[in-house]
Amino acid sequence: MAVxxxxxxxxxxxxxxxxxxxxxxxxxxxxxxxxxxxxxCGELGVPWExxxxxxxxxxxxxxxxxxxxxxxxxxxxxxxxVNEDRLRKELTG
Numbered sequence: 001m002a003v004x005x006x007x008x009x010x011x012x013x014x015x016x017x018x019x020x021x022x023x024x025x026x027x028x029x030x031x032x033x034x035x036x037x038x039x040x041c042g043e044l045g046v047p048w049e050x051x052x053x054x055x056x057x058x059x060x061x062x063x064x065x066x067x068x069x070x071x072x073x074x075x076x077x078x079x080x081x082v083n084e085d086r087l088r089k090e091l092t093g
Contacts, residue, residue: 014091019048020071022063029080033068036082044091 021037023030041048053059053067063069066079072090
């Protein structure tokens with residue numbers, strides 16, 4: 001059976017998506033990223049959650065050089081700077 005290219009797969013509706021912001025306290029880039037995530041997810045009705053990299057050794061080992069990191073449905077979407085238009089397109093696309 002042929003596997004459909006990811007380019008042609010439909011994404012679930014925005015409200016069925018899940019955004020995770022991996023951050024740490026005292027990080028100004030994290031604060032900036034959170035403002036974007038809050039705005040976009042709030043407008044689209046997408047649930048999101050922050051995760052503190054200092055409280056999870058696995059997250060720390062995986063992402064400490066990249067924070068803030070945004071995951072969409074468990075997959076890395078971006079890091080350092082969050083582009084509002086790109087995140088919105090990912091969630092609605």
